[in-house]
Amino acid sequence: MSEPVIEIEGLWTRYGEQIVHRDISLTVYRGEALSLVGGSGSGKTTLLREMIGLQAPSQGTVHVFGEELHTGSLEQLRRQRRRWGVLFQEGALFSALNVYDNVALPLRELKTVDEGLIADLVCLKLGMVGIEPQDGEKMPAELSGGMVKRVALARALALEPELLFLDEPTAGLDPDRSASLVQLLCNLRRNLDITVVMVSHDLDTLLELSDRIAVLYDQRLIAVGPVEEIIRNDHPFIRDFFGEHARREFEALQCTRAEAEARRVEPVAG
Amino acid sequence: MNELEAPTLRTQTAPDGATWVELTGDWNLRSLSPRLRRLREQLEGIADTAGWDLCRVSALDHAGALLLWRAWGRHWADPVRLRPEHRRLFEHLAQAPEVARLHRETRRPSPLELLGYHVLSLIDNIGGLLDLLGRAALGALLYVRHARRIPWVQISANIYHTGTQALAITALVGLLVGVVLSYLSAQQLRTFGADIYIVNLLGVAIIRELGPVLAAILVAGRSGSAMTAQLGVMRVTQELDAMMVMGISPTLRLVVPKMIALGIAMPLIILWTDAVSLIGGMVAAHAKLGITYHYFLVNLPQSVPIANLWLGLSKGVVFGLFIALIACHFGLRVKPNAISLGEGTTASVVTSITAVILIDAMFAVMFSDVGSFQ
Numbered sequence: 001m002s003e004p005v006i007e008i009e010g011l012w013t014r015y016g017e018q019i020v021h022r023d024i025s026l027t028v029y030r031g032e033a034l035s036l037v038g039g040s041g042s043g044k045t046t047l048l049r050e051m052i053g054l055q056a057p058s059q060g061t062v063h064v065f066g067e068e069l070h071t072g073s074l075e076q077l078r079r080q081r082r083r084w085g086v087l088f089q090e091g092a093l094f095s096a097l098n099v100y101d102n103v104a105l106p107l108r109e110l111k112t113v114d115e116g117l118i119a120d121l122v123c124l125k126l127g128m129v130g131i132e133p134q135d136g137e138k139m140p141a142e143l144s145g146g147m148v149k150r151v152a153l154a155r156a157l158a159l160e161p162e163l164l165f166l167d168e169p170t171a172g173l174d175p176d177r178s179a180s181l182v183q184l185l186c187n188l189r190r191n192l193d194i195t196v197v198m199v200s201h202d203l204d205t206l207l208e209l210s211d212r213i214a215v216l217y218d219q220r221l222i223a224v225g226p227v228e229e230i231i232r233n234d235h236p237f238i239r240d241f242f243g244e245h246a247r248r249e250f251e252a253l254q255c256t257r258a259e260a261e262a263r264r265v266e267p268v269a270g
Numbered sequence: 271m272n273e274l275e276a277p278t279l280r281t282q283t284a285p286d287g288a289t290w291v292e293l294t295g296d297w298n299l300r301s302l303s304p305r306l307r308r309l310r311e312q313l314e315g316i317a318d319t320a321g322w323d324l325c326r327v328s329a330l331d332h333a334g335a336l337l338l339w340r341a342w343g344r345h346w347a348d349p350v351r352l353r354p355e356h357r358r359l360f361e362h363l364a365q366a367p368e369v370a371r372l373h374r375e376t377r378r379p380s381p382l383e384l385l386g387y388h389v390l391s392l393i394d395n396i397g398g399l400l401d402l403l404g405r406a407a408l409g410a411l412l413y414v415r416h417a418r419r420i421p422w423v424q425i426s427a428n429i430y431h432t433g434t435q436a437l438a439i440t441a442l443v444g445l446l447v448g449v450v451l452s453y454l455s456a457q458q459l460r461t462f463g464a465d466i467y468i469v470n471l472l473g474v475a476i477i478r479e480l481g482p483v484l485a486a487i488l489v490a491g492r493s494g495s496a497m498t499a500q501l502g503v504m505r506v507t508q509e510l511d512a513m514m515v516m517g518i519s520p521t522l523r524l525v526v527p528k529m530i531a532l533g534i535a536m537p538l539i540i541l542w543t544d545a546v547s548l549i550g551g552m553v554a555a556h557a558k559l560g561i562t563y564h565y566f567l568v569n570l571p572q573s574v575p576i577a578n579l580w581l582g583l584s585k586g587v588v589f590g591l592f593i594a595l596i597a598c599h600f601g602l603r604v605k606p607n608a609i610s611l612g613e614g615t616t617a618s619v620v621t622s623i624t625a626v627i628l629i630d631a632m633f634a635v636m637f638s639d640v641g642s643f644q
Contacts, residue, residue, distance in 0.1 A: 095607030160299040160331040
């Protein structure tokens, strides 16, 4: 395994009497895509927020890039935050800024990048997520749900993050749009070599995008492992969550992947 | 991976006389951004014919690649040596369609245009207010015919929020204004030996004018802004759309109850403010002029005709209706962004305070004969 990017140890989260997480330990390695799954209300998004430093756990430590997140100085947290990008569930675009300015904002905040380079970078990022340049003038309120997600992704990518957090990247998108977003994320991972931590309910997204899956159930992390291992797991919750359907889908996916791999290899061999 | 290697470039002359630029270190945004200015100057100083050697670059991302791509004049430098994985990044840049710079026209409007804009938006707002008033009136008529559908719960909740919860602040302000008014007038009256007229002065001023206007301005700031923000957020989160889809009219369910509630609560708050204010004035008059409480209380009804109280209270009903109407009007116009919500709330409070003073002036002119001594 390569070096760890995120290390969570003995993490507890309590709201008064209510316990959300009970002694959770999890490691995310460089270059992998890890998905958090679990029933609604199982604290997936809370765990994600604790990894981003928006919320402190009641107990336990979270190390990101080898530095403790919740006891470090503000300056250190600020430096770390520039190394990751976050795609929020609802996009969280700044409603008062247009698409272009939304993506340009984190770059402008660096205070050292000139407008010319910012313009090129913004156009490049918008192009990467498939937003037409003429849409740069639009306000977030004028965008469709899928476009909001893609612009938010472009903004999350603006600072060239090494680590990308995705909270329900495909929720609320139609199957077509969600497939294209998943495709986009796959390409990004291949081209940019980024680590991805994702919360998702969507089976297709999970199977296509993740290398490993972590399952939260009943306040604990009941299973962490590669996708094929998790979908063959016999825990009743996991069996219900993925079901026979997921297994079949995953096998089909493996076949197409193998075919694609074969096609890619052939011309070189011949 | 945490340690960054500073990006550097060195110009070397090869044995065959060609110039080579050798890049080393991390050429990614995180390590570039603190040194960008210096690097850009260095890059500008390099001749077009130089060769580029990127083989020893330890990290390269879009920002680094773009920086070099721009230095090369947006085409491949020749000759260039680089690793295959970095070549892919540049190919990505080369394929990217030449994006026309986004032009944003920011022209300062002329004073005439500004005037026109403000006049038009004023007309637009007045139109919108009349429209909402009409719909609220129709809604109220509907309630008159179908008494069963009157939303008692909403009306009562609104009376509690706009009236009961405003009692403390109106009392505090009313008391202080009463004391101040009494103290200042006492000094003037004493020089003329007209001490006992303090009762008339305080009575008329507070009951007819100050009580209603003070209470209305406080309520406009307090409840008007709350109503605008509530409707504004409901609009942004599509709650209003959801109500309409269910066949519930937001005008009937939200606007009319607020207007009725404030129409009821406002005169009651005014009565309360008047009372507290007069008590403050009475205490101050006792301290400053030695006028007994008994004398003050006995003389008050004799020196201030009761018509003044009715006038003040009926002003209150009109103030209440208009504050709620204006607050709802601006709330319903909030656009789905954070700035618009702030602007809407500001506009609502400013407009309703202005409206209160305007209506007060109209009352003063129309009813100048009412409530004076015969």
